Amino acid sequence: MRVMAIDYGDAHTGVAVSDAAGFLTGFTTTIHSRDPEQVLAQLARLAGEHRAERLVMGLPRNMDGTEGPRAALCRDFAARVERAAGLPVVLWDERRTTVDAHRILSEAGKNAKKRKKTVDAVAASLILEGYLDHLRIKGESK
Numbered sequence: 001m002r003v004m005a006i007d008y009g010d011a012h013t014g015v016a017v018s019d020a021a022g023f024l025t026g027f028t029t030t031i032h033s034r035d036p037e038q039v040l041a042q043l044a045r046l047a048g049e050h051r052a053e054r055l056v057m058g059l060p061r062n063m064d065g066t067e068g069p070r071a072a073l074c075r076d077f078a079a080r081v082e083r084a085a086g087l088p089v090v091l092w093d094e095r096r097t098t099v100d101a102h103r104i105l106s107e108a109g110k111n112a113k114k115r116k117k118t119v120d121a122v123a124a125s126l127i128l129e130g131y132l133d134h135l136r137i138k139g140e141s142k
Contacts, residue, residue, distance in 0.1 A: 001135075004052035005128035006043060006089075007097065007120050008077055013039050014120030016128040017050045022135065025128055028121040036077065044084040055087050056131045058094030058123070092131050097123040 001022040007014035011034050019026040027050060031042045047055065057078050060070045078089040101122035110118070 001053050001140075002051055003054045003056060003128060003131060003135075004047055004050060005092075005124045005131060006055065006057040006081065007094065007124040007127055008039075008057060008074055009120055010034060012120040013043070014122070014124035015043070015046055016121060016124035017046070017052060018128060018132060022132055025125045028125055030118065030121045036080070040080055040084040043081055044086075047085040047087060052085075052087065054090065055081060055085060056090045056092045056127060057081065058097060058127045059091040061093055061095050063095060090131070092127055094123070094127055097126040100126055 001018075002020055003018045003022055005014075005016045011032070013031040013033070015027075015029050015031065016025045017027040018024060029046070031039050033039050033042070046052075057074065059067075059074055059078075062068055075091065078091060082089050098119065101119045104122055105119060
């Protein structure tokens, strides 16, 4: 099963798509736009191009597990993504993914300027990795 993960942000939206087996991240990109309509159009296009069968979108929660205003914005945007792509969106706890993405890129020797261009795609990859691990544990990754 091919899964596409989305790390939605105000100015940059990271995207990661699994391989056909739903085992590894096979493609990543970042959509650089503040226009939600443009982001929706690009997400729908990417889902179609990569033949995604399921969408998973990071849901920002507070460290104590509660949801704040940012989570409400993501829930609303996820509903719009569902309509635009014609696929249901699974919301996935994304706590610490951006922090971990910055750490990974820093350890790889990327300076702050280079990290800014790719951190959202790496965060989407971490969301995808967590979701695919969850599917494997549940026995759904076929």
